[in-house]
Amino acid sequence: MEGSHLQRQMACMRKSLFDQGFLDEQFIQLEELQDDANPNFVEEVVTLFYRDSTRLILNVDQALEKVPLDFTKLDNYMHQFKGSSSSIGAAKVKNECTQFKECCKAGNAEGCMRSFQQVKKEHAALRKKLEAYFQLARQAGTGETASRSK
């Protein structure tokens, strides 16, 4: 009873992450790679993403303090960031990275500063949601993720 209630909650949470555009199809690709032999694959990839992207955020923050801005360097960092975001299906984060890259291409320093704030905002928001989701998954005691529903 308790179990299925938690599983329903988990399915609801998962659906809203997709409906609200936080996650896209690529996240489902990760879920499909999870199996009995690798029951925590999705969480492991997401954890790796956050570890790696936190490092990138630090690099970008430092680079944004330099005068004048090195747009090539910034674009390179963002290329990595966008790539990782895309690979885990972090749709909103990926979109903000795209905005940032546009500002780099245009040599728009103020635009870079502003769009990076958005990147960090979406990055943090998704992290909170996914942490809550994985915690619920653990409580629900499922080895598999909720079934695919769109």
Add this chain to the structure above:
Amino acid sequence: MKSIANEDLIGSKSMPHGNDVCQGPSSHSLNKKVTALVVEDNVVNQMIHKRLLSNLGIETQVVENGKEAVDLHHSGAVFDLILMDMEMPIMNGPEATRVLRAMGVRSKIVGVTAYSGDYEKRVFMDAGLDDYYEKPLTMAKLVSLLQELVDNN
């Protein structure tokens, strides 16, 4: 490679959640295990590509730039499939592909790139790729290129 029959691709190992669109080569029925090299600097993509390949029973190694891929081949390593990222530090995908082909490497080299511009694609293909796919790599794309690998042998 001749020992891998077409029907081996429709292996006994079905995908999780019963997704019957994607089925891969079963390591049980292969006389020789398919080997792959992932050349990729992004750690998240390394993890995902490795999992994609391992799930299909493919023995996978990972290196983080083109130079490491070249060095590995210099030391005698051979792979059935090389997944080559385009942008990497020290030696990028196109350069590594050129070097490997010049060394006589005849493995199937597939570019995996975030860039969708025609110019970048052409430059990468001209370096000696057999094919390229846009990132992120999915199970469907991988099964498709592995099917070609089997068909061509």
